[in-house]
Amino acid sequence: MSLDVTLILTGVNIPGIGLMREAKWDKKTRQWEMPPLESTRIHGLEITQTEHRFELIEIDRFRYTTSKQIQAFVDYLKGIEQHLRLLNAKEGMLTDGNMPEYLMRRTGGVIGLLGRLLEDGAQEAMESGKELIDQSLLDELVLQRDEPEQPPDGPVIPADPPAADKKTPSKSARRRNTTFDDHGPQADAAG
Structure with a gap:
């Protein structure tokens, strides 16, 4: 409480999972008990001490209807693009042509799905x-979403592809140098 520190924590459906609820000690059972989920409200009438310590900011998916929304999505993709360290990466890899529309169509603008798709794409690349990440590479990746048993606000956990579907590099193929010494755009500007 006395430290001047800002923590940024992320999660899905924080009010619904009860992360901000306070447990109470039950003397009879000698256990900590959590109040029912219904007692925690998103815009809270019943606010606990724990909830007072945090500011909950809800981030929705990207939209792609107005020019301002499109620009926000493209700017986000530019930020990701600048930090991807692929040997054949090029400027505009995620932002030129119809790639923004393709990524929006594949992920519905959901940040977590976009991150998962691009992470899997970089790994495959x-x-x-x-x-290099391009549409043909991303077309090969399955993005799991909208599972029938999964609640609509639940986290998306992609299924592990079967081992037979995984590509294995041939023994004669040159392996990637994983100790690529790139310290990012900050080092480029300082040097």
Whole structure:
């Protein structure tokens, strides 16, 4: 309480999972007990001491209807693009042509799905030796979402692809140098 520190924590459906609820000690059972989930409200009438310590900011998915929304999505993709360290990466890899529309269509603007798709894409780009993310590479990746047993606000956990579907590099293929010494755009500006 006395430290001047800002913590940024992320999660899905924080009010619904009860992370901000306070447990109470039950003398009879000698256990900590959590109040029912219904007692915690998103815009809270019943606010606990724990809830007072945090400011909950809800981030919705990206939209792609107005020019301002489109620009926000493209700016976000530019930020990701600047931090991708693929050997054949090029400026505009995620932002030129119809790539923004493609990524929006594949992920519905959900930040977590976009991150998962691009992370899997970068991994595949390295394993295949392509070292570049493009639509043909991303078309090969399955993005799991809208599982019938999954609640609509629940986290998306992609299924592990079967081992037979995984590509293995041939023994003669040159492996990627994973100790690529790139310290990012900050080092470029300082040097």
